């Protein structure tokens with residue numbers, strides 16, 4: 479027993495340090511409004527991961543889970559997002575670009591799109607999965623005419639795909655594609671390259 483005790487103490491001490499520094503570093507020391515929006519984006523990212531796994535066939539598709547995650551994303555867009563971007567707030571570890579305030583109208587529009595397309599996906603979640611819409615990397619559902627696999631390149635070619643109400647009537651895959659493109663569009667223009 480004499481040998482075990484000091485080691486145990488050391489072990490517990492190490493774990494405590496790891497946990498503490500882990501928390502402190504979670505967002506590279508972000509504070510205030512920057513931390514708030516990083517947390518919001520984190521939550522959006524987690525919901526998106528849940529959804530993506532299902533569309534890519536890594537997990538079985540579950541309409542309820544897709545709907546819930548999409549609703550959660552929807553609740554974080556629009557005003558909820560833009561209010562976390564007071565002019566010039568790029569301090570600390572923020573990955574935001576000053577372009578946000580030079581092109582506020584576009585930024586706001588994309589924030590609105592986030593909610594619109596997330597809501598469209600929530601509504602479409604129970605529609606039949608779409609042939610030709612993008613069934614994931616395994617290609618189980620056929621190939622995608624919208625190039626969902628590379629959202630940044632994928633142009634929807636305008637019309638129905640840009641209308642949330644129409645998307646809500648289509649396959650969940652179509653709405654998912656549009657949502658993914660919204661993330662990319664905003665990150666490309668307004669977030670530092672990773």
Ligand code: HEC
Nearest residue numbers: 516519520522523526572573574588589592660661664669
């Ligand atoms: C209207 C613009 C916009 C949209 C739409 C958007 N993002 Fe972001 N996102 C940003 C900005 C700006 C940052 C950088 C925030 C900062 O660090 O100040 C960011 C950061 C992130 C981060 C990193 C958060 C962290 O911990 O630092 C993740 C993850 C993320 N976004 C996921 C997503 C996903 C997934 C979507 C789509 C479902 C999405 N975003 C849609 C603008 C957007």
